[in-house]
Amino acid sequence: MTDNVYTSDVTVDSASPTQLAESIRLREERIADNIDELVGRVHPKVLATRAANKAKSTVVDEESGSVKPEAIALGVGTVLGVAALIVGFSGRSKRG
Template identity: 55%
Template sequence: MSSSVYTSDVTVDTANREQLVESIRLREQRLSANVDELVGRLHPKALAAQAEAQAKSVVINPDGSPKVERIALFGGIALAVAAGITLAVVKSRR
């Protein structure tokens, strides 16, 4: 059998039995590799690591320094929300 038979090079009309068998075997190998790659990408640990990296990129520069503007923005938003809740609680007690 030839190890260089690809499914796109082999057709049922022009191939012999050995070429077809090899073509099917190679296709199965490629499909198996693709499934393994997809399983690896969708593994919960891989998804968590990807989400963590994406979240870190929001507040940390590639060189490891913090993005001060973003941190200040998030802090300001948190402070405004806390002030709004406090104001609502104070008004509801009157």
């Protein structure tokens, strides 16, 4: 028969060997559960899904399902900025 004893309720001075063993077993189970949860959180598939969902929520409005105007503006601005840099550098190399 095992006593269902939690670690915080057991002290070495007042517990029986059976209670201490049960307390250790319960602590090991909790630690194993915590490790399993942490491994699940850092699994590459989970991280990739979380990153994709975050990126999608940045670009797509969840209520309407349409692309956010600020995301379109940022994309267009980035393309124009890169194009301006390319044109600027190509013009400098011809002069120099």
